[in-house]
Amino acid sequence: MTSHLVTxxxxxxxxxxxxDGPLLDAALVAVDxxxxxxxxxxxxxxxDRRTDLSGAAVVPGFVDSHTHLxxxxxxxxxxxxxxxxxxYTGGGIATTVAATRAATDDELRTRLRSLADExxxxxxxxxxxxxxxxxxxxxxxxxxxxxxxxxxxxTFLGAHVVPAGIDRDDYLALVTGEMLTACAPHAxxxxxxxxxxxxxxxxxxxxxxxxxxxxxxxxxLRVHGNQLGPGPGVQLAxxxxxxxxxxxxxLTDADVAALADGDTVATLLPxxxxxxxxxxxDARRLLDAGAExxxxxxxxxxxxxxxxxxxxxxLAVREMGMTIAEAVRAATLGGAHALRRDDLGHLRVGARxxxxxxxxxSHRHLAYRPGVPIARGVSL
Ligand code: NIG
Ligand code: FE
Numbered sequence: 001m002t003s004h005l006v007t008x009x010x011x012x013x014x015x016x017x018x019x020d021g022p023l024l025d026a027a028l029v030a031v032d033x034x035x036x037x038x039x040x041x042x043x044x045x046x047x048d049r050r051t052d053l054s055g056a057a058v059v060p061g062f063v064d065s066h067t068h069l070x071x072x073x074x075x076x077x078x079x080x081x082x083x084x085x086x087x088y089t090g091g092g093i094a095t096t097v098a099a100t101r102a103a104t105d106d107e108l109r110t111r112l113r114s115l116a117d118e119x120x121x122x123x124x125x126x127x128x129x130x131x132x133x134x135x136x137x138x139x140x141x142x143x144x145x146x147x148x149x150x151x152x153x154x155t156f157l158g159a160h161v162v163p164a165g166i167d168r169d170d171y172l173a174l175v176t177g178e179m180l181t182a183c184a185p186h187a188x189x190x191x192x193x194x195x196x197x198x199x200x201x202x203x204x205x206x207x208x209x210x211x212x213x214x215x216x217x218x219x220x221l222r223v224h225g226n227q228l229g230p231g232p233g234v235q236l237a238x239x240x241x242x243x244x245x246x247x248x249x250x251l252t253d254a255d256v257a258a259l260a261d262g263d264t265v266a267t268l269l270p271x272x273x274x275x276x277x278x279x280x281x282d283a284r285r286l287l288d289a290g291a292e293x294x295x296x297x298x299x300x301x302x303x304x305x306x307x308x309x310x311x312x313x314x315l316a317v318r319e320m321g322m323t324i325a326e327a328v329r330a331a332t333l334g335g336a337h338a339l340r341r342d343d344l345g346h347l348r349v350g351a352r353x354x355x356x357x358x359x360x361x362s363h364r365h366l367a368y369r370p371g372v373p374i375a376r377g378v379s380l
Pocket of ligand 1: 093224272300301
């Protein structure tokens with residue numbers, strides 16, 4: 001048993017209801033990777049090791065609950081053409097699928113590890129990673145095995161799009177049958193891109209079939225929904241008890257009410273709206289209705305090639321009507337709830353001792369200093 005005392009914390013965001021907001025001049029103790037004590041520096045107990053942060057602010061490590069980090073290839077030209085006015089439809093996913101299928105495990109692993117390191121260097125201490133650029137049995141299994149080398153939070157996204165060269169119904173049978181059976185041992189979650197507005201994604205009935213089959217083999221559920229237009233994704237996610245429905249860009253009043261009443265977290269991905277030049281989701285409307293909101297990066301080569309959770313916080317504050325405190329909460333505790341993890345996203349006693357240490361005196365700098373690398377992830 002090793003105890004580690006961290007002192008000199010100028011401002012500490014814990015999300016602990018015992019405290020009224022952030023603690024100033026704080027300290028914490030971790031024992032074997034868990035928070036054992038949090039409080040004013042003057043009351044800190046002794047410990048085996050000691051680190052002084054010289055006044056830095058600390059928030060819980062970011063929980064990025066939505067990424068697609070296992071892929072090969074480059075879609076910078078697609079991004080450039082989108083900036084010139086071409087709309088996003090999901091069609092570019094096929095480009096990444098072709099490059100990913102052709103890549104070796106080592107090529108995929110090198111890219112994956114460098115992106116995961118990049119995320120940690122910006123304060124992310126937990127990351128969810130989806131498959132979905134394989135779309136055949138062998139490649140989907142390969143992607144999930146690689147993702148598992150980096151995180152326990154792996155998600156089977158065979159139902160990303162219907163790939164070229166296979167009939168739609170045959171592909172649905174594969175994703176709910178042989179591919180699911182092969183992938184389930186390597187995944188905690190299943191996800192589906194439910195988007196009637198896209199020619200390549202899945203409609204409500206298809207998405208329901210995917211989710212029901214995944215649930216039957218013990219996977220938790222997540223949904224990509226309501227990104228490109230209104231659709232059944234949100235209602236389906238809430239009805240089936242999905243942990244999260246992600247994007248939530250185009251919501252009706254009934255969708256907002258369902259999210260407020262249900263247990264499904266609304267995960268907003270503002271990097272996608274930034275990188276597809278689309279209107280941002282209305283976070284204020286969701287929060288005011290009482291829905292739980294998470295922020296995630298959706299890092300992927302098509303719609304948002306950024307691992308930066310501080311960027312997502314800055315966008316949420318500048319563009320989506322969230323206060324800085326709400327955005328930091330959504331990027332930490334919200335992400336943890338979107339992954340149904342009660343040991344992450346806060347710094348109460350018993351939590352994982354995962355920190356984002358800021359080269360700044362206050363958590364406000366996460367939105368106030370956009371684009372500046374002030375956060376780093378630390379696991380004690
Ligand atoms: O979350 N919406 C579907 N999937 C990704 C985009 C994938 C891609 O374009 O490569 C997303 O935005
Ligand atoms: Fe996504």
